[in-house]
Amino acid sequence: MTTTATLADLSTARDVARQLRVDSVRASTSAGSGHPTSSMSAADLLAVLVTRHLRYDWDSPESDANDHLIFSKGHASPLLYAVYKAVGVVSDAELMSGYRRFGQRLQGHPTPVLPWVDVATGSLGQGLPDGVGVALAGRYLDEVPYRVWVLCGDSEMAEGSMWEALDKAAYYRLSNLVAIVDVNRLGQSGPTELQWDLDAYARRASAFGARVLTIDGHDLEEIDEALRSATDRTDDRPTVILARTLKGRGFSEVENMEGWHGKPLPKEMADRAIRELGGSSDLVVRGPVPVDEAPVSRYTTGASLPSYAVGDKIATRRAYGDALTALGGGNSRIVALDGEVGNSTFSEEFAKAFGDRYFEMYIAEQQMIAAAVGLSVRHYIPFASTFAAFLSRAYDFIRMASISRADIRLVGSHAGVEIGADGPSQMALEDLAMLRAVQGSTVLYPSDAVSTASLVAAMVELDGVSYLRTTRGAYPVLYENDSSFPVGGSKVLRSGPSDAVTLVGAGVTLHECLAAAALLESEGIAARVIDLYSVKPVDTATLSEAVAATDGRILVAEDHHPEGGLGSAVAEALLAAGTPSVRFTHLAVRDLPGSGSTAEQLAAQEIDADHIAAAARALVS
Numbered sequence: 001m002t003t004t005a006t007l008a009d010l011s012t013a014r015d016v017a018r019q020l021r022v023d024s025v026r027a028s029t030s031a032g033s034g035h036p037t038s039s040m041s042a043a044d045l046l047a048v049l050v051t052r053h054l055r056y057d058w059d060s061p062e063s064d065a066n067d068h069l070i071f072s073k074g075h076a077s078p079l080l081y082a083v084y085k086a087v088g089v090v091s092d093a094e095l096m097s098g099y100r101r102f103g104q105r106l107q108g109h110p111t112p113v114l115p116w117v118d119v120a121t122g123s124l125g126q127g128l129p130d131g132v133g134v135a136l137a138g139r140y141l142d143e144v145p146y147r148v149w150v151l152c153g154d155s156e157m158a159e160g161s162m163w164e165a166l167d168k169a170a171y172y173r174l175s176n177l178v179a180i181v182d183v184n185r186l187g188q189s190g191p192t193e194l195q196w197d198l199d200a201y202a203r204r205a206s207a208f209g210a211r212v213l214t215i216d217g218h219d220l221e222e223i224d225e226a227l228r229s230a231t232d233r234t235d236d237r238p239t240v241i242l243a244r245t246l247k248g249r250g251f252s253e254v255e256n257m258e259g260w261h262g263k264p265l266p267k268e269m270a271d272r273a274i275r276e277l278g279g280s281s282d283l284v285v286r287g288p289v290p291v292d293e294a295p296v297s298r299y300t301t302g303a304s305l306p307s308y309a310v311g312d313k314i315a316t317r318r319a320y321g322d323a324l325t326a327l328g329g330g331n332s333r334i335v336a337l338d339g340e341v342g343n344s345t346f347s348e349e350f351a352k353a354f355g356d357r358y359f360e361m362y363i364a365e366q367q368m369i370a371a372a373v374g375l376s377v378r379h380y381i382p383f384a385s386t387f388a389a390f391l392s393r394a395y396d397f398i399r400m401a402s403i404s405r406a407d408i409r410l411v412g413s414h415a416g417v418e419i420g421a422d423g424p425s426q427m428a429l430e431d432l433a434m435l436r437a438v439q440g441s442t443v444l445y446p447s448d449a450v451s452t453a454s455l456v457a458a459m460v461e462l463d464g465v466s467y468l469r470t471t472r473g474a475y476p477v478l479y480e481n482d483s484s485f486p487v488g489g490s491k492v493l494r495s496g497p498s499d500a501v502t503l504v505g506a507g508v509t510l511h512e513c514l515a516a517a518a519l520l521e522s523e524g525i526a527a528r529v530i531d532l533y534s535v536k537p538v539d540t541a542t543l544s545e546a547v548a549a550t551d552g553r554i555l556v557a558e559d560h561h562p563e564g565g566l567g568s569a570v571a572e573a574l575l576a577a578g579t580p581s582v583r584f585t586h587l588a589v590r591d592l593p594g595s596g597s598t599a600e601q602l603a604a605q606e607i608d609a610d611h612i613a614a615a616a617r618a619l620v621s
Contacts, residue, residue, distance in 0.1 A: 038076045131179075179239070179240045212239075369397035
C-alpha cells in the first residue's frame with residue numbers, strides 16, 4: 001500500500017521509521033555488505049525529520065530554497081537510501097539491486113552522483129564541517145532561510161574537526177545549522193569513548209557555544225519537539241541535538257549488541273528481523289516544501305587584473321592578493337577564506353575590500369577546507385589560503401572534496417626551503433606531490449607577479465580542486481602584462497638553434513635556472529629555459545620539443561622533495577610521450593633543511609644557480 005502526505009502525523013512517521021529499518025536490513029543483506037545496525041539506530045530521527053521538518057522539494061533538488069540534509073555518518077547509507085525510497089525518488093528495485101553494486105549510483109557511502117547529496121561523506125568528521133560552509137552561505141551570502149541538518153555519529157565526535165566545526169558555527173552565529181548526534185553507544189570495535197554519557201557530550205558542545213537539546217532518540221514526540229525547537233531562530237546559536245539511541249533498534253537479536261558494526265544480517269537472520277519489525281512496505285511520504293525564495297542576486301562584470309613592470313620585484317603571494325581583490329570587484333560570487341595568516345598570504349587585501357565575503361577560519365585548516373566545500377555547494381567560488389605546509393593537516397578534506405566534485409581553489413604560500421630561517425616545520429616540501437595525487441586536480445606554480453595574476457583569474461573558471469603555490473620572497477617580474485598563461489601550458493624564456501641543454505624550473509628555481517643559463521652562456525654553452533608554471537596538467541609537447549632540440553639533455557630543479565613534484569611531472573610526461581634518448585638530471589631538496597638565509601638554503605640543497613650550472617655542464621660533457 002502506498003500513502004502520500006504533505007505533512008505526516010507522528011503515527012505515519014512511526015510507520016516510516018519501521019520501513020526505514022526494514023529497508024536498511026533488506027538493502028544491506030541483498031548487497032552482502034553495509035551498516036544496517038548503524039542505520040536502524042537513527043531511523044526514528046530521520047523519519048520525523050523528513051516527514052515533518054525537512055523543507056525539501058524532492059522533484060527539484062537543485063532548488064536554492066531547499067533545506068540541506070548531510071549524513072556526516074556516511075556509513076549509514078542504507079538509511080539514507082531508504083529515505084530516498086520513502087520519499088519516492090528511488091525505487092525499491094534500485095534499492096535492492098543497486099546498493100553497493102559496481103557501476104550503480106547507490107554507493108557504499110553517499111556521493112553527489114545522487115542529486116540529493118551535497119557532499120561525499122564516509123570519512124568521519126567531515127559532514128558537520130561541510131555543513132558549516134553551507135550554513136555560512138545561507139546566513140551571510142544567499143540570505144535564504146534554508147536550514148542545514150547534519151546527522152552525526154557518536155564515534156566521530158572523537159574527531160577534532162567536529163569541534164572545529166562547532167567552534168566556528170558558534171563564532172559565526174549559525175542558527176541555521178542543526179547537528180543531530182546519534183548516540184548509540186557502540187563504535188566499530190566496541191563501546192565509544194563516552195558511551196551514553198550525554199551530559200559529557202552536552203558540556204562539551206555547550207562549551208563550544210552550541211545550544212544543546214538532549215532527547216530519547218526513539219521517542220517520536222521528543223524528537224519532534226526538539227526538531228521544532230531547533231528551528232527557533234530567536235537563539236542565535238547552532239543547535240546540537242543529542243539523541244540516546246540503540247544500535248540495531250527494533251531487532252532483538254542485535255539490538256545494543258557488540259560485534260554487529262558494518263555487518264549485513266545473513267539471509268535467514270534478515271528474514272527474522274523483517275518479521276519482527278513488521279514486514280516490508282512501500283510507503284511514500286513527503287514532508288513540507290520550502291517557499292520558493294531566490295538567493296540574493298550576484299553580479300559578474302569584467303575585472304582588470306593588476307599591472308606590473310618587468311624587472312620590479314614582487315612576491316607572488318602579494319600578486320595573489322592583488323589579483324583576488326581585483327577579480328572580487330568584478331564577481332560577487334568569489335569568496336575568500338584564510339587560516340589566520342592573511343597578512344602573509346595577502347588574502348587580507350580581499351578582506352579589506354570585501355569583508356562580507358571573507359571568512360576567517362583561524363588556525364583550523366580542516367574547517368577552512370570544509371567551509372570552502374560547503375560554500376561551493378551553494379555555487380560560490382571559494383579561494384582558501386594558508387601556508388602551504390599546513391594544507392597537509394587538511395589533506396583528507398582535500399581528498400574528499402574531489403570525491404564531492406567540489407570546485408575549490410587552494411593557495412599555499414611560504415613553500416620550500418626558499419622561506420629561509422623559519423626552518424623545516426614551515427617549509428612545504430610535499431605539497432606538489434600531495435595535490436598532484438588528488439583526482440582531477442590542477443596544480444599551478446607561477447614564478448612572477450604577472451603569471452600569478454593570470455593564473456588566479458584562470459582558477460575562477462576551473463572545475464574540481466585547484467592549487468596555486470606561491471613564493472615568500474620578492475622576485476623580478478619576467479613577463480609583460482598582456483602575456484597569456486593557459487592552464488596546461490608553459491613558457492620558453494630562453495632558446496636558440498644551438499641549445500645544448502634544457503633547464504626546467506618553477507617559482508624560485510626558475511629564477512635560478514635563468515641565472516644558471518647566464519653563467520653557462522658566458523662559457524659558450526647555450527641553455528633553453530622553460531617556466532613550467534602548470535605542473536598538472538603539464539605541457540608535454542613543449543618538453544618533448546625541448547628534449548629533441550637539446551639532444552635529450554634535460555635538467556629539472558625544484559624547491560620540493562624529489563618525490564611527486566616538478567621532476568616527477570616532467571619524467572612521467574616524457575615517458576608517456578615515448579620521448580627517446582632522454583638524459584635526465586633532477587635537482588631537488590634531498591636533505592633535511594634547517595634555518596638559514598634563502599641563498600644558504602638553496603645552495604645547501606644544490607638547487608641554486610651555481611649547482612644548476614654545474615649539473616648542466618656535466619650533462620653536456
